[in-house]
Amino acid sequence: MGDNIAMRDAFGEALLEAGKKNKKIVVLSGDLEDATRAEYFKKEIPERFFSLGIAEQDLLGTAVGLSLDGLIPVATSFAVFLTNRAYGILRISICYNKRNVKIVGSHAGLTVGPDGATAQCLEDFAITRVLPNLVVLVPADAVETKKAFKAMIDYKGPVYMRVCRAPTPVITDQSSPFTIGKANVLSHGQDISIIACGIMVEKAMVAAHHLVKDGINARVINMHTIKPIDKETVITAARETGAIVTAEEHQINGGLGSAVSEVLSTSHPVPLEMVAVNDTFGESGPPDQLLEKYGLTSAHIIESGKKVIARKKEKMKA
Amino acid sequence: MKRRSEEKKSVNIEELKEKARQFRKEILEMITTAGSGHPGGSLSSVEILITLYYYVMQHNPQDNCWPLRDRFIMSKGHASPIVYVTLANAGYFPKEELKTFRKLGSRIQGHVHIGVPGIELSTGSLGQGLSVANGIALGAKLRKAGFNVYCLMGDGEIQEGQVWEAAMTAAHHKLDNLYAILDYNKVQENGPVAEIKNEDPIADKWKSFGWHVIEVDGHNFNQLITAFDEAGSITGKPSIIIAHTIKGKGVSFMEGQSAWHGKAPTKPELDKALAELGY
Numbered sequence: 099m100g101d102n103i104a105m106r107d108a109f110g111e112a113l114l115e116a117g118k119k120n121k122k123i124v125v126l127s128g129d130l131e132d133a134t135r136a137e138y139f140k141k142e143i144p145e146r147f148f149s150l151g152i153a154e155q156d157l158l159g160t161a162v163g164l165s166l167d168g169l170i171p172v173a174t175s176f177a178v179f180l181t182n183r184a185y186g187i188l189r190i191s192i193c194y195n196k197r198n199v200k201i202v203g204s205h206a207g208l209t210v211g212p213d214g215a216t217a218q219c220l221e222d223f224a225i226t227r228v229l230p231n232l233v234v235l236v237p238a239d240a241v242e243t244k245k246a247f248k249a250m251i252d253y254k255g256p257v258y259m260r261v262c263r264a265p266t267p268v269i270t271d272q273s274s275p276f277t278i279g280k281a282n283v284l285s286h287g288q289d290i291s292i293i294a295c296g297i298m299v300e301k302a303m304v305a306a307h308h309l310v311k312d313g314i315n316a317r318v319i320n321m322h323t324i325k326p327i328d329k330e331t332v333i334t335a336a337r338e339t340g341a342i343v344t345a346e347e348h349q350i351n352g353g354l355g356s357a358v359s360e361v362l363s364t365s366h367p368v369p370l371e372m373v374a375v376n377d378t379f380g381e382s383g384p385p386d387q388l389l390e391k392y393g394l395t396s397a398h399i400i401e402s403g404k405k406v407i408a409r410k411k412e413k414m415k416a
Numbered sequence: 417m418k419r420r421s422e423e424k425k426s427v428n429i430e431e432l433k434e435k436a437r438q439f440r441k442e443i444l445e446m447i448t449t450a451g452s453g454h455p456g457g458s459l460s461s462v463e464i465l466i467t468l469y470y471y472v473m474q475h476n477p478q479d480n481c482w483p484l485r486d487r488f489i490m491s492k493g494h495a496s497p498i499v500y501v502t503l504a505n506a507g508y509f510p511k512e513e514l515k516t517f518r519k520l521g522s523r524i525q526g527h528v529h530i531g532v533p534g535i536e537l538s539t540g541s542l543g544q545g546l547s548v549a550n551g552i553a554l555g556a557k558l559r560k561a562g563f564n565v566y567c568l569m570g571d572g573e574i575q576e577g578q579v580w581e582a583a584m585t586a587a588h589h590k591l592d593n594l595y596a597i598l599d600y601n602k603v604q605e606n607g608p609v610a611e612i613k614n615e616d617p618i619a620d621k622w623k624s625f626g627w628h629v630i631e632v633d634g635h636n637f638n639q640l641i642t643a644f645d646e647a648g649s650i651t652g653k654p655s656i657i658i659a660h661t662i663k664g665k666g667v668s669f670m671e672g673q674s675a676w677h678g679k680a681p682t683k684p685e686l687d688k689a690l691a692e693l694g695y
Contacts, residue, residue, distance in 0.1 A: 151584070153578075153585075156550075156582050158547075160551040162537070163547065166487075171551075
């Protein structure tokens with residue numbers, strides 16, 4: 099594949115670039131700007147950077163205030179602190195009031211690594227997608243992160259975007275499209291669909307490459323928008339391939355897999371297997387070893403793929 | 417920040433008192449018609465809202481989007497009746513709409529709602545408003561826009577930790593265009609604040625957080641006006657007016673009673689209350 103680049107670095111660069119061009123952008127941080135790379139903006143445009151200290155509810159509330167007169171606030175911190183800790187403010191002050199606040203949750207998922215469970219946000223898709231008026235984005239790599247950030251700024255309304263800490267493979271390029279709510283179909287197999295998001299998209303592609311050897315042609319879909327989910331692409335995939343695997347760096351309850359299963363069960367039920375963290379907290383460790391231990395590798399996608407193909411065959415016999 | 421018009425607005429205290437009497441009537445009527453609502457904390461804020469909208473704030477009921485208007489954030493969103501009554505009387509929307517309070521399809525929602533002209537933010541989950549007020553004040557300073565921000569909180573509300581996060585922020589960023597008012601009626605939903613989570617010494621707390629603190633009788637127009645004038649002359653720090661009030665003020669059987677925090681009067685109770693108010 100491509101180089102390994104951290105999404106958080108790409109975010110930091112995109113934020114600075116956008117902030118230079120658009121004077122309405124202001125940035126808020128919860129004393130983690132060095133880690134989230136919001137400090138790139140802070141160093142060059144300090145007058146539009148506000149640290150709220152370790153106070154995420156205050157951070158999101160202050161962002162709302164800044165948005166009320168047309169500024170575009172970008173609220174930055176770790177995903178776990180912005181979504182979990184400040185959830186009530188996200189719900190009412192931001193979503194219920196439909197404020198134009200952009201929330202970027204960094205260091206999401208297991209690949210935060212050694213910091214361990216308290217930092218590893220594994221439930222942000224579940225709790226954000228359930229809020230009305232909120233768009234939820236999960237870019238697949240550093241290149242897509244910049245496009246997602248641009249789309250986030252252009253969009254009128256509240257948006258949550260998750261980015262990761264560790265360097266991960268770049269699998270998209272400048273020509274790859276990015277439209278909020280429109281999934282990217284990366285390969286066009288007819289035997290099975292693998293709907294993935296974030297760092298799992300690259301693993302889905304590796305899995306698809308291996309499945310060919312078993313005579314299985316997979317359709318790999320980059321579902322970069324968890325909400326609004328691209329129902330059309332999901333239903334088409336169900337109709338044309340008849341078997342689906344979802345893959346996400348997130349809990350099995352309530353995330354991408356659940357969102358896809360909601361679409362399938364109400365429109366076109368087909369066998370579905372989910373690759374996700376199986377309802378457990380994470381722990382300290384190097385990112386790659388954590389992904390292995392918690393079942394988030396291409397090998398796990400391959401295994402789930404074969405399982406769901408077997409279920410599809412059973413269903414066809416019945 | 418000083419009021420933009422240097423001449424003091426001439427004010428007729430007797431007129432304001434008459435407004436207070438009338439607003440109390442309208443608050444009680446709308447809550448009774450709706451069959452639910454929060455009379456106690458609405459009645460305790462009457463003089464505060466009147467002082468803000470008829471003396472302190474620069475605003476234009478004919479143009480609720482005027483960029484230089486002073487902003488008011490009603491952080492204690494459950495006391496929506498006093499806000500709706502004040503805005504209706506000031507001319508932001510027709511008074512007839514007050515009858516539709518809490519009814520399905522009405523924009524006069526149970527808690528303060530951004531869909532109503534004159535309201536900047538929907539609130540109702542306590543403790544969130546001061547952070548938002550700070551954000552507006554910060555934005556105003558960034559853009560060098562000359563308007564002030566006012567935020568009314570309840571004393572039960574300031575048990576929420578976020579309020580103190582925001583208090584630190586306001587002082588840290590020297591938000592002297594931000595004015596908080598505490599409706600210090602000392603009673604919350606299930607009893608006296610002092611018995612549930614004591615906040616005293618409350619003035620000392622705000623002072624230690626870097627605020628300029630003024631304490632007044634929250635039902636005395638002269639004291640409120642003097643307090644806002646004093647606050648307006650303070651630079652380099654935010655100000656809070658701690659208004660000592662009585663929950664349910666104006667109705668003898670409601671005064672000081674937690675039971676009337678969130679209960680609508682019956683028709684006979686309404687009649688009794690209105691009689692006490694002189695109607």
